[in-house]
Amino acid sequence: MSEPSTESQPGNEPPALTPTAWAILGYLSLKSQSGYEILRAARESIAEFWGVSPGQLYPQLQNLAELGFIQAQGAAEGPRAKQQWSLTEAGQQALQQWFTAPSEPLKIRDEALAKLFFAAKGGPAGRDSGLLARLQAERRRIQAQLDRTLAAALPDGPLPDPQEAAKLGAPELAVRYGAHAARTARHWAKDLLGKDPRNRAEP
């Protein structure tokens, strides 16, 4: 009764969906595609911080279709024919509500860090024989993965505002932003130069 409207509004609660389901809506908002294409795209972009596996994806496609958030592009031909999916109006609204809602806290499972913790805390046995050094080397590998993760979320294409990013405070993110800005500048330059045949030699 007190609700001004039943139309979903930006401030409304998003529906309760699984992580995989949100990934589906997200990818279908970019373009209509099949489940398999979503799987491949996810593996190449968000996999590091937002895992998507087939065992979850296909059931969720059915589920989202029943909820009316996505719809099959054409009638399915044959039992296992390729099926294109597209986002519905309701799905688009749900996605916007998801964007606006507060996020789940970050979850990490980092085995190398756990080992480092216990080995460093434990008796001198742990610190013998280069164990700590090797664990730290493993941590460097993990850190590289974190870099990839952040790079995936700050892609070359659409830019966060530099002034916003500069205010973020966390040194790591600032560094990352610097790298990102440099990369983007290269791309800009490449695009601009590419339009002029005189500059074709320049990478």
Added chain:
Amino acid sequence: MSEPSTESQPGNEPPALTPTAWAILGYLSLKSQSGYEILRAARESIAEFWGVSPGQLYPQLQNLAELGFIQAQGAAEGPRAKQQWSLTEAGQQALQQWFTAPSEPLKIRDEALAKLFFAAKGGPAGRDSGLLARLQAERRRIQAQLDRTLAAALPDGPLPDPQEAAKLGAPELAVRYGAHAARTARHWAKDLLGKDPRNRAEP
């Protein structure tokens, strides 16, 4: 036949245990304690990157006891009396093997990052109305959590070698190491000064 010995050696494969089980062995290697104490300790230290929940902990205590990696300190008195556990020789060996073995890859589930990804990729609708700015602000919060996570693994107490840490290369970890070193220096100073009554006023 070709194995030189059946005694477990540093290079051997560790037994297949769940993450919670390794946490138990790790904490019992520091001191004998009860399941509840492990739960509390984990909440205050490794929780950010190595979750431990009661629903997993108590069954795993039984499991590890059956495997002979831990043992009950005294006979259980009453059905739900407090029970102390300690690490066995076999448990200590398993832990050492775990330290030495390669680690599972880092796993992250970061909802704010996923939103940022799709909102930035999507149409201009995503970039309207300060949405991106708000998502970036959420990222700053997440970054603070990452800082806490790393701080937990580089505690004040036992130090990784500064020269090793300096070689890590990843700027974020280097920055973190700097903060850690500063904090440790403060603690050292506090300890040293504390021994001399003339310095008691100094924090």
Added chain:
DNA sequence: GGTTCCATGTAAGGTGTTACATGATTCA
């Protein structure tokens, strides 16, 4: 004696991964 916190344990449900099964398509 009742309340509060300590402490162990269980049940239910959700999430996720892997491996496999099956059918379509393509290309040699």
Added chain:
DNA sequence: TGAATCATGTAACACCTTACATGGAACC
């Protein structure tokens, strides 16, 4: 036609979290 790859789907299992149930201990 056969093999490889695309594509969908399922089953089994591992793990995790939450919420709850139960009992002991301490304190008023």
